[in-house]
Amino acid sequence: MERLIVFDSKKCISCHSCEIACQLENEVPAGVQLRWVKTHIEGEFPRSYVRAISVACFHCEDPSCVSACPTGALRKRSDGVVEHIQKRCIGCRYCIQSCPFHVPKFSPEEHIMRKCSFCIQRVEEGKSPACVAKCPTGALTYYPDGKHLLSSDFYGAKEHLHMVYRLDEKASKFGLPEPVPLNTVESYQIWRWVAGLLPGAAILFWLLKAEEKRQDDV
């Protein structure tokens, strides 16, 4: 089973129902949002129109936040959902810095990170996530096992994200990064260690050798 939420930008009327439903369902403190609607205005007045997308955790196939988390508070489930185990979260905020979509938010009231949970408590009962259930236009759709439905022109489909977008404009116009970012924590890390350790070892070797040579001379 590969859970999936699809957003259709043509159907979104920017009513923010998804935001409110998410806040209520997940008991999110004021000032923190797990789902939010991003809007931008296209064209010049009077021929201008508002475009909007609903953004939350993308539940990446290979999530940077899971790789970054030092306490195992984030884990990838077999159904594709990136789960946040709140009791293990220490509020270090490394996931916030690692997420390429800037999705996780720090909750000062709870002292931990919060992000979309895919309303796992609802979907495991056979319901759809709160944001999908309350969307009045069908811009958000939930598929309990929907991988096969996707065509490659969906934003995030090729990268196997579990929150994908059917966009009628370029993704960058909606503020989404293009191309879809990969897990930088794992893919970059080995080179960073090498770039630090190798010259570091060379400098130490030089310092210690110089000191030995000097002692020999004495």
Add this chain to the structure above:
Amino acid sequence: MYEVAWGFLIALALYFGGISGGSFCFAVIASRRTGEAWRACAYGAAVLSPIALFLAVFMLVLDLGRKLYFWITITTINPVSPMSIGVWMLVLFGLVSLFFALCQIPRLPRIGWIRKLRSLLESHFTKYLEVIGLFLAVGVCIYTGVLLSVTSVPLWRNLFLPFLFLLSGLTTGFADGILSAQILSKRQTSEFLIEPVEFMRQKYRLILILYLLTLLLFCFWPLFTKDSARAGYALIGGWSGLIWWIGVVGIGIVVPIVYVFRKKVFSSQIFSRISVCVTIGGLLMRILILFVGQGAL
């Protein structure tokens, strides 16, 4: 614009971590040489290392949302998380640097088990402490750079960051190690440290030039990339640029370079000035990188 998730406490933690690693390296170099001055340096730097490390860890814990749950990081290992690797390095390095400092203290208090532990360490484990400690010291300096450079923050996503943090840690650690030796030796005159000071002056010539080159590569590299160019300009331009060029590059590196290349007779006082310069430069560098990276400056 990004959320400022990490502030001054993290900048201080990165900074103290660097001092801790750098001063341990200096303590090992000093401990392998003979003479009163070198012994004082080994003692001063070896004692400074665990103190700076404690401050670094204290800042890290203080910055957590749930401070009393910091122990979860020690009961968990995520081998692909630089933070998890770093926490384990800090724990191990804390132990090694404490044991090493114990071996370097000239007059131990008359407590039986401490003296027994020291004689045990000195008879069997000195070499191991040095080798493992050096590896961990370099690791502690580097891991903060690795941790930042794999994030999604454009300014931090820079290959030169780990080496830059290492060089900054070594320069500040070496200088503060000598400063600590001056303070702990309780001598009226600090001129007895002239031999280690002269040694460090020779070594600083290359290290500071390397530091300057790495710093320039770090700040100019993003300008040639598509994703990080804006962040690069934010760092080296405007008010933050002013602090960067005057504080980090000028006071932190160029002034010490001028001092170490001058042909005049060198003294411990001059080295103290270098210590202050690299200390200010290292701290400003971390603050700027952290805040400009998060879009706060």
